[in-house]
Each structure stands twice: as structure tokens, then as C-alpha cells.
Amino acid sequence: MENIFEDVDCPVCGTSINKIKFGIKYYSNNTLKILNYSGNAPDVSLYICRYCGHHYASPQIKSSYLNIYYYEFNSEYYNLNSEPKDNLPEEHRKIYNLIRKKIDKGRVLELGSGFGFLLNEFPDDKWEKYGVEPSKFASTFAGNKFNIKIKNGFLNYGDYLPNSFDLIIFFDLIEHLKNPNEFADLIKSYLKADGLIVFGTGNINSINSKLSGNLWSYYSSWEHISFFSPKSAGVFLNNNGLELIEIIKLPYNGTFLTNVKNFIKNLTVVRMKNMVKFFLNIFNNKKFTYSYYNLSFDHMLVFGKIKDVQKK
Structure with a gap:
């Protein structure tokens, strides 16, 4: 099977002087499924550039495959089976209001x-x-x-x-x-x-x-x-x-309230679930997947x- 992945240097400053912060495991592999990739996905690390401090993942999917993915197959974030609706109306309104404080008319792209x-x-x-x-x-x-x-x-x-x-x-x-x-x-x-x-x-x-x-x-x-x-x-x-x-x-x-609720849930419910899974994984051959x-x-x-x- 053709290799669709590549290792990369810092995309902001271009240097290869970096350190690994930790490994990351994308919780969705839909991108790979959409690209009809059926091989084993490589281990991905989160790197910190020692020069500019930027964080980036490596290895990544090659540009040629990503371009095909975005243009021909859309994105895994789009639900092609339902009428689109604005799920973030308050956020979009707030962003516009912040922008118009600095510029309020013209040509926008x-x-x-x-x-x-x-x-x-x-x-x-x-x-x-x-x-x-x-x-x-x-x-x-x-x-x-x-x-x-x-x-x-x-x-x-x-x-x-x-x-x-x-x-x-x-x-x-x-x-x-x-x-x-x-x-x-x-x-x-x-x-x-x-x-x-x-x-x-x-x-x-x-x-x-x-x-x-x-x-x-x-x-x-x-x-x-x-x-x-x-x-x-x-x-x-x-x-x-x-x-x-x-x-x-x-x-x-x-909304602001939604984010407060999420933060409280992260500190309590999600953290407790992951602690339980951590101890279960120590004594269990079947590994439980941690919650994001x-x-x-x-x-x-x-x-x-x-x-x-x-x-x-």
C-alpha cells in the first residue's frame, strides 16, 4: 500500500530543532477512511519547536492527498445528509461585532x-x-x-x-x-x-x-x-x-455558559472516568479507551x- 504520510519540520519557522511533548492519537480516523486508506496509521507525536515555540503534529498526511480530500470529498466535519444550519449564531455575531470595532465596511474575503x-x-x-x-x-x-x-x-x-x-x-x-x-x-x-x-x-x-x-x-x-x-x-x-x-x-x-459547563464537566466527570480507566487498565488485559x-x-x-x- 502506498505511503500517504510524511514527517515534517516546524511549519512556522521551518527548523527541525524540536522536542516531543507527547504522543497524540486522533480520536477520529474518518479522514483516512474517506481517503480509502486501510493500512496501519503511524504513531503521531506533538512536537514543540525549540526556536519559535510552535506546536505541530508529525507525521502528517501528504499535501497531495489532503488537497484531493478537501476538494473532492469535502471534510469529515460536514454532514452531507442534512440541511446545513448555523450551530454557532452567537459566536458568529460576536466575531463580527469585534471586527467592526476596527473596520466596519469594505470588501471582505x-x-x-x-x-x-x-x-x-x-x-x-x-x-x-x-x-x-x-x-x-x-x-x-x-x-x-x-x-x-x-x-x-x-x-x-x-x-x-x-x-x-x-x-x-x-x-x-x-x-x-x-x-x-x-x-x-x-x-x-x-x-x-x-x-x-x-x-x-x-x-x-x-x-x-x-x-x-x-x-x-x-x-x-x-x-x-x-x-x-x-x-x-x-x-x-x-x-x-x-x-x-x-x-x-x-x-x-x-455559548459562554456552555463552555463553563464543559470546563466543570472536564474537571469532574471526564477526569474521574479517566482515573477509573487508568486503574482498570493496570489490572485488565482489555484496554479501556480514555475519554477526550x-x-x-x-x-x-x-x-x-x-x-x-x-x-x-
């Missing part, structure tokens, strides 16, 4: 725009809205449902006029990218000199992540390969000619802009 629910929060009378989405299912839904100009596929040079967007946003996307620096160069080419970049991703330095260890729910899928902290997000921006404006820590998996900890206040919103060369 969302990468990985999904079903278009976030872009739909941007008022039609103030924003010209564009989205890029590799999933045919999601992009077709968004294009038919909302006033959004959707491109099905991946962003490439020449898709739009250079320096033509006031705002470029992407959420729960950067953790999927094998080459975030190439991605940064690409999106910079479309951003106006005074434009804004905003992205959301998991925060591996969150309290919940530290308490969850290798059972953090962000280690959910082979799609997740890069895990940012506020520090490595700043390094990523700086290395690519971008300036960090602000980082806002916020939940992106439910729920996400709770695990995300961050990162604001950046092109560096002002005149400041140098």
Missing part, C-alpha cells in the same frame, strides 16, 4: 468560508462579500443561500485583483495548513496596504488544553496538524511581514496587518 454563516453576519449595505471554499457541498449552499460571491476550490494567485480587499478572514483553517507561510504570502497579495487580517484558531496555551494533555479535543482529526499559541501566532505574523495588533481569547464552540476532554474557552481571535515599512 473569507477563506474556508464553509456554509457562509459568518459572512452572512456582515451587512449587505456595508460589505461586498467574497468566499473561497474547497467543499462543493458547502460552497454551493452558501452561494445559493446568501449574498456572497463564492469560489469553489482553493485560493490562487490571479483569482482577484491584487491589493483589493479591506479585510481577509479565516476561522478554524490555519490549523489545517501544511504551509502557512506560503498561505500568508498569498493572502498578503490580495490585502490593501491598510487592510486587516483576522483569523481564529485553537489556543494550545489555554488552561483547558494544559489540563487535557494529549486528550484535548483539538486532537480530533488528521485534519488538525498545526496548533498555535499567542506566541507562535505572533511569530507567524512577524515572519511574514505582518504586524500583530491584538489577540482576543474567546470560545468558539458554544471537551473544548472550553480554547480559541483565540488574532488581528494583524501589513507592517508599516516607514516605522523601520
Whole structure:
């Protein structure tokens, strides 16, 4: 069987100077099933770059297979058998309200725009809205449902006029990218000199992540390969000619109350279950699978802009 995996160096700074934090076991292998891979999955480690502090998984699925997966087979996170609905309306509204405090009109481009629910929060009378989405299912839904100009596929040079967007946003996307620096160069080419970049991703330095260890729910899928902290997000921006404006820590998996409940459940029910399983596994040949900890206040919103060369 053909090998679809590869070992990688730090995707943020490119160095191979690293250390293993711990092994991780993705609790979903649906990505491999969708790719019709029936071989044994390799052991995956979470590495910390000793140079920039970024966390990343290795080995990973090769780019050629991931591109086919996202374009032809969508994503394991999309349910193709039901009508899409916005499961995070309050979160999308909050994100828009945070963005409009810094910029409230213009041309916006969302990468990985999904079903278009976030872009739909941007008022039609103030924003010209564009989205890029590799999933045919999601992009077709968004294009038919909302006033959004959707491109099905991946962003490439020449898709739009250079320096033509006031705002470029992407959420729960950067953790999927094998080459975030190439991605940064690409999106910079479309951003106006005074434009804004905003992205959301998991925060591996969150309290919940530290308490969850290798059972953090962000280690959910082979799609997740890069895990940012506020520090490595700043390094990523700086290395690519971008300036960090602000980082806002916020939940992106439910309401504030939901995240509080998840955190309490993690400290009590989930932790107790895992303790029981730990002792059972010591005396039992049949190994019990540990429970993953729920996400709770695990995300961050990162604001950046092109560096002002005149400041140098």
C-alpha cells in the first residue's frame, strides 16, 4: 500500500530543532477512511519547536492527498445528509461585532468560508462579500443561500485583483495548513496596504488544553496538524511581514455558559472516568479507551496587518 504520510519540520519557522511533548492519537480516523486508506496509521507525536515555540503534529498526511480530500470529498466535519444550519449564531455575531470595532465596511474575503454563516453576519449595505471554499457541498449552499460571491476550490494567485480587499478572514483553517507561510504570502497579495487580517484558531496555551494533555479535543482529526499559541501566532505574523495588533481569547464552540459547563464537566466527570480507566487498565488485559476532554474557552481571535515599512 502506498505511503500517504510524511514527517515534517516546524511549519512556522521551518527548523527541525524540536522536542516531543507527547504522543497524540486522533480520536477520529474518518479522514483516512474517506481517503480509502486501510493500512496501519503511524504513531503521531506533538512536537514543540525549540526556536519559535510552535506546536505541530508529525507525521502528517501528504499535501497531495489532503488537497484531493478537501476538494473532492469535502471534510469529515460536514454532514452531507442534512440541511446545513448555523450551530454557532452567537459566536458568529460576536466575531463580527469585534471586527467592526476596527473596520466596519469594505470588501471582505473569507477563506474556508464553509456554509457562509459568518459572512452572512456582515451587512449587505456595508460589505461586498467574497468566499473561497474547497467543499462543493458547502460552497454551493452558501452561494445559493446568501449574498456572497463564492469560489469553489482553493485560493490562487490571479483569482482577484491584487491589493483589493479591506479585510481577509479565516476561522478554524490555519490549523489545517501544511504551509502557512506560503498561505500568508498569498493572502498578503490580495490585502490593501491598510487592510486587516483576522483569523481564529485553537489556543494550545489555554488552561483547558494544559489540563487535557494529549486528550484535548483539538486532537480530533488528521485534519488538525498545526496548533498555535499567542506566541507562535505572533511569530507567524512577524515572519511574514505582518504586524500583530491584538489577540482576543474567546470560545468558539458554544455559548459562554456552555463552555463553563464543559470546563466543570472536564474537571469532574471526564477526569474521574479517566482515573477509573487508568486503574482498570493496570489490572485488565482489555484496554479501556480514555475519554477526550471537551473544548472550553480554547480559541483565540488574532488581528494583524501589513507592517508599516516607514516605522523601520
